[in-house]
Amino acid sequence: MNDRADVAVAAGADGVHLPSAGLPPDVARRLVGPDRLVGVSTHSAAEAEAAERGGADFVLFGPVYDTPSKRPYGPPRGLEALAEVCRRVRIPVLAVGGVMAARVGELRAAGAAGVAVIRALLEAENPATATKALLAACEAAWP
Secondary structure, three states, rough: OOOOHHHHHHHOOOOOEEOOOOOOHHHHHHOOOOEEEEEEEEEOOOHHHHHHOOOOEEEEEEOOOHHHOOOOOOOOOOOHHHHHHHHOOOOOOEEEEEOOOHHHHHHHHOOOOEEEEOOOHHHHOOOHHHHHHHHHHHHHHHO
């Protein structure tokens, strides 16, 4: 559930995902309890470390590459910044922003534990084919 810990609990969702400037993860944890996931969007190593200290189970980091939906959060951070975040936190880091099947390998090599996508699937000429390619790339990167 995006940004709504109360709705996550009411709906029986597996967890809540928080924006970087949203509810602090420790507050969300108190609301959702110990058995639900708490994730946080981050745009720097400092934000990722703060999310980890606050009790987040995972972070999304990005945008790694340019993508229209993430432009309000600033310029692409790149693979080096992703690698730095992955080195500085112990929780899983998911790469977001401009992710497509062809980039999964380099995201994994930078230390990402997974990826999150929107445009690569929703704007694909053939979403089913794009989904299969993304899944195959992820299975190859994280066997």
